[in-house]
Amino acid sequence: MSKPIIAVAGGTGNLGGRIVKALIERGAEVRVLVRTTSDAEKIGQLEKLGAKVLPINMTSEQEIATACSGASCVVSALAGLKEVVIDTQKTLLNGVVLAGVPRFIPSDYSLDFTKFNDGENRNLDLRRAFHTYLDAAPIEATTIFNGAFMDMLTAEFPMIIFKRKLIIYWGNVDHKLAFTTLDNTAEFTANVALDTSTPRYLSIAGDQISPRETGRIMEELTGQKFRLFRLGGLGLLSLLIKIAKKLAPGKTEIYPAYQGMQYMRNMIDKRGLLKSTDNNRYPEVKWTTVEDFLVKNIDSK
Structure with missing residues (x-):
C-alpha cells in the first residue's frame, strides 16, 4: 500500500519542521516546498528526516501545482506579514487547487480569530482576510486553533x-x-493532514x-x-x-x-x-x- 503524500510549505521554520517530523513519524511521504534561496543547512536537516525537499519558485502557481501533484493534503506553515500570509498563501492555494489536491490546512495556528473584529490584532486580521479567499476556493480546508x-x-x-x-x-x-506546545501543535496538525474527514475548524489546548x-x-x-x-x-x-x-x-x-x-x-x-x-x-x-x-x-x- 502506498504512503499518503503530504506537501508542506514553510517546512524550514520552527513549527513547519516539527510538522514535517510528525508526518514522517506517522508514515507519510512528505514533500517540502521551499524557495530556491532557502538555507542549505535547514534543507539538509529536513532531508535527514526523510523528507523530499523541492526548491521551487513560490510565485509560480504551475511549479507549485507540479510539486503538489498526487498529494492528499497540503499544509501551510508560512509565517510573515501580508506579502506571505495573504499574497504567497494565495499563490500557494491556487497551485494546490490547480494540482487537484483535495485538502488544505492554512497557516493559522493561533487563538480563534473568528470571534474578533478587524483592527483588534494586525496579524490575525491578515489570517481572517486570507480566509475570505480560502472559503471561496474549491477545496476542503481545516484551520487549527491552538491558543498561544x-x-x-x-x-x-x-x-x-x-x-x-x-x-x-x-x-x-x-x-x-489556552497554551499548546509547538510539538503538540505539530503532532495534531500531522494527524489532521492524514485524516480525510475533518471539519472547517478544530480547537486544541495543551x-x-x-x-x-x-x-x-x-x-x-x-x-x-x-x-x-x-x-x-x-x-x-x-x-x-x-x-x-x-x-x-x-x-x-x-x-x-x-x-x-x-x-x-x-x-x-x-x-x-x-x-x-x-x-x-x-x-x-x-x-x-x-x-x-x-x-x-x-x-x-
Whole structure:
C-alpha cells in the first residue's frame, strides 16, 4: 500500500519542521516546498528526516501545482506579514487547487480569530482576510486553533518573571489562558493532514490555566513565593497598544511590541475563552500541561 503524500510549505521554520517530523513519524511521504534561496543547512536537516525537499519558485502557481501533484493534503506553515500570509498563501492555494489536491490546512495556528473584529490584532486580521479567499476556493480546508504557544512561557511571553518571582497579568487573575506546545501543535496538525474527514475548524489546548494557578505551580516547583502582580485591565492595555503603535509601528516586523500586546488583549478577553476542545480527536497525542512544560524547562531560568 502506498504512503499518503503530504506537501508542506514553510517546512524550514520552527513549527513547519516539527510538522514535517510528525508526518514522517506517522508514515507519510512528505514533500517540502521551499524557495530556491532557502538555507542549505535547514534543507539538509529536513532531508535527514526523510523528507523530499523541492526548491521551487513560490510565485509560480504551475511549479507549485507540479510539486503538489498526487498529494492528499497540503499544509501551510508560512509565517510573515501580508506579502506571505495573504499574497504567497494565495499563490500557494491556487497551485494546490490547480494540482487537484483535495485538502488544505492554512497557516493559522493561533487563538480563534473568528470571534474578533478587524483592527483588534494586525496579524490575525491578515489570517481572517486570507480566509475570505480560502472559503471561496474549491477545496476542503481545516484551520487549527491552538491558543498561544506554551514554549513562549519561558521566553518572550510576559507572564512569569523568574528572577523577580512575579506572575504578571492583565484583567482577571482567574481568567484561563489556552497554551499548546509547538510539538503538540505539530503532532495534531500531522494527524489532521492524514485524516480525510475533518471539519472547517478544530480547537486544541495543551492546558488552560489562570495566572493564579500558574503562581501556585511555580511555588510548588521552586519552593519559593511568586507574587501576583496585576498590570491593569483591558482599557489600559488598549491605551498602551495605541501608544506603542505610534512610538514603534513595526510595519515590517512580524512581531513588534504592540503585536504581542494585541495578542495578550485577545487572550484575556472573554471571547478568547475556550468552551471546548478537540483534544480527544486523536488519542495518541499526549498533551503537555503547563506544569509538565515548566518541570522540563525551569532549570534554564
